[in-house]
Amino acid sequence: ETGVTQSPTHLIKTRGQQVTLRCSSQSGHNTVSWYQQALGQGPQFIFQYYREEENGRGNFPPRFSGLQFPNYSSELNVNALELDDSALYLCASGSTSGGFNEQFFGPGTRLTVL
């Protein structure tokens, strides 16, 4: 059973640019959630995808968007990057058969915005 993988591991962008982060869910999982973890903080929920549609969103602006593909891989897109977007971005996959009760996290992508 493969775990949750994310790419790239590190990324440096400049303010105003756009970025795409990728996640490959654990085998058998059909939900994927994205979190932003700023330095010294706990993860903050960005949104969740289920059946390729957004299924809940946290307090993040529309320039944060996502996609879920039929093979349950996922993308997080962030437009018009701001310095405060610098953070560790975590992807977590889960299964509806588990009642959304458990999420398996990937190692994260460290985004630095200069």
Add this chain to the structure above:
Amino acid sequence: AQSVTQLDSQVPVFEEAPVELRCNYSSSVSVYLFWYVQYPNQGLQLLLKYLSGSTLVKGINGFEAEFNKSQTSFHLRKPSVHISDTAEYFCAVRENTGNQFYFGTGTSLTVIP
């Protein structure tokens, strides 16, 4: 909105001593409760979870936690810590009416030899 408070940002403890990491939450509805551990440069690993039933739950690596509904707490304990327990620990809550996890700000546990 749901909030999760981890009262101690840093906890130093000597090897083989007991430890308790505190977590309180605010919610007027039923919740599910979780503790995650994060090692440097890694993602989050589930230590244990409370969904229902017995309020004392046991997890991996010898950790356990007790759900106290009246005090809205879910404190994590280990009777004897090891050097390898040095990590960041996060408490998380999910309301049974939603799918969003709310995390605390984390407690940095440092085990001193």
